Amino acid sequence: MKQKLFDKFAELFGTPDGAHFYFSPGRVNLIGEHTDYNGGHVFPCALTMGTYGAARKRDDRMIHFYSMNLDRFGVVEASLDDLTNKNEYNWANYPLGVVWAFAEKGYNLDTGFDMVIWGNIPNGSGLSSSASLEVLTGVILTDLYGITDLSMTDLALIGQYSENNFNGCNCGIMDQFAVAMGKKDNAIFLDTNTMKYEYAPIHLEDAKIVITNSKVKHSLVDSAYNDRRQECTDALAALKTKLDINALGDLTPDEFEANKDLITDPVQLKRAKHAVYENQRTIDAVAALRDGDINKFGQLMNQSHISLRDDYEVSCEEIDILVDLAWKIPGVIGSRITGGGFGGCTVSIVKNDAVDTFINDIGKTYKEKVGHEAEFYTVDIGDGASRID
Ligand code: ADP
Ligand code: MG
Numbered sequence: 001m002k003q004k005l006f007d008k009f010a011e012l013f014g015t016p017d018g019a020h021f022y023f024s025p026g027r028v029n030l031i032g033e034h035t036d037y038n039g040g041h042v043f044p045c046a047l048t049m050g051t052y053g054a055a056r057k058r059d060d061r062m063i064h065f066y067s068m069n070l071d072r073f074g075v076v077e078a079s080l081d082d083l084t085n086k087n088e089y090n091w092a093n094y095p096l097g098v099v100w101a102f103a104e105k106g107y108n109l110d111t112g113f114d115m116v117i118w119g120n121i122p123n124g125s126g127l128s129s130s131a132s133l134e135v136l137t138g139v140i141l142t143d144l145y146g147i148t149d150l151s152m153t154d155l156a157l158i159g160q161y162s163e164n165n166f167n168g169c170n171c172g173i174m175d176q177f178a179v180a181m182g183k184k185d186n187a188i189f190l191d192t193n194t195m196k197y198e199y200a201p202i203h204l205e206d207a208k209i210v211i212t213n214s215k216v217k218h219s220l221v222d223s224a225y226n227d228r229r230q231e232c233t234d235a236l237a238a239l240k241t242k243l244d245i246n247a248l249g250d251l252t253p254d255e256f257e258a259n260k261d262l263i264t265d266p267v268q269l270k271r272a273k274h275a276v277y278e279n280q281r282t283i284d285a286v287a288a289l290r291d292g293d294i295n296k297f298g299q300l301m302n303q304s305h306i307s308l309r310d311d312y313e314v315s316c317e318e319i320d321i322l323v324d325l326a327w328k329i330p331g332v333i334g335s336r337i338t339g340g341g342f343g344g345c346t347v348s349i350v351k352n353d354a355v356d357t358f359i360n361d362i363g364k365t366y367k368e369k370v371g372h373e374a375e376f377y378t379v380d381i382g383d384g385a386s387r388i389d
Contacts, residue, residue: 005021005116006019008068012114013114016056020054020144022055022139022385022386023388025179025383025385026129027127028345029347031282033314033338034312036173039246040278040282041189042282043188044175044190045178048381049121050120050382051121055113058112063099066117067116078096084100085097085166094137100166101162102141104161109145131159134159135384135385139386156176156181159176159180179384180384182381183199183383189286193247193250200290204294206352208349208379209347214316214343216343218316218343231265235248236248243255253276256277270310271311301347319337325362325366330354331351332350355378362374
């Protein structure tokens, strides 16, 4: 990969001399969905799929971005003297947003840079190619400009800040955190209320993590995401009239049941129920994993899907087809929607000897029912973003 990127870099910017090589992963969330902006727990892991970058400082104030995935945009040119989101920058608004966020936090770059990227995360499928690109940019900036007082957690927060405020997507912290802090063969148990986290080794000796891409993305995804956030905020406000809590993630299911009548709106009630129970499921799932009880982990994944489908209402027909088919296959330990919803991917834990059947049977039936192919990735858990060379 490095050679391919450096060849392109040389073609565009003269020589690759002095450029460095970086990698930033995508992520999949195993359980704990739509809890990260509710002060709950999440349990994502970084993937070995990700975004690669080559970058080098320039002598002037220009910034040049090029994506080998999106050649049609050519070299996108921006200036340090005009850090604003522009439609014509298209995808480059993600890395430019990180430059802007650095400046907002007091890290003003003196000169610009050239950056070429290529990634193998399917875009817009819930595997966080945007967070991957943001954290990649953060790592590049700290490395090129010798910024030593920003931790990887800071880079995650800066990535989220830029996605929220430069690119208008109100995402929680999970994606950037997983991408920045990922560790090979481990998932990250993160409490988004306190930002405390622990690594949990994933030793699936006789099973694999299989991601299934529905290859659909329904257009309501962004607006529905913001609606869900608002519904949870309103439910929390109703609970706060009596309870001293900061977030839905502060409540156990029992506490929620004892106080849920404070929420009079039935839709808000369902959303809050999901947030509270999903948080508990995530805590229970990590405990099950530590006990070596992978079957319980799988059952909690399945319950997570049902809650996201019925109470949080972020699934869709295509995803439900994939999950229903998965649940019927012997050797499937658990299967659920992953990511924001309304399309994208499912994540399943599948016994090694059932993986071929999983891919063949689901692939065939999905095509018959939906009319196009699903894509399957048998994934490995990799490290977080870093400079490689
Ligand atoms: P997700 O994060 O789930 O993959 P998003 O819609 O949040 O989906 O982010 C996808 C967007 O991120 C793409 O449309 C593109 O603008 C940008 N992006 C991600 N990876 C790349 C890449 N390799 N090259 C160019 N743009 C990319
Ligand atoms: Mg994204």
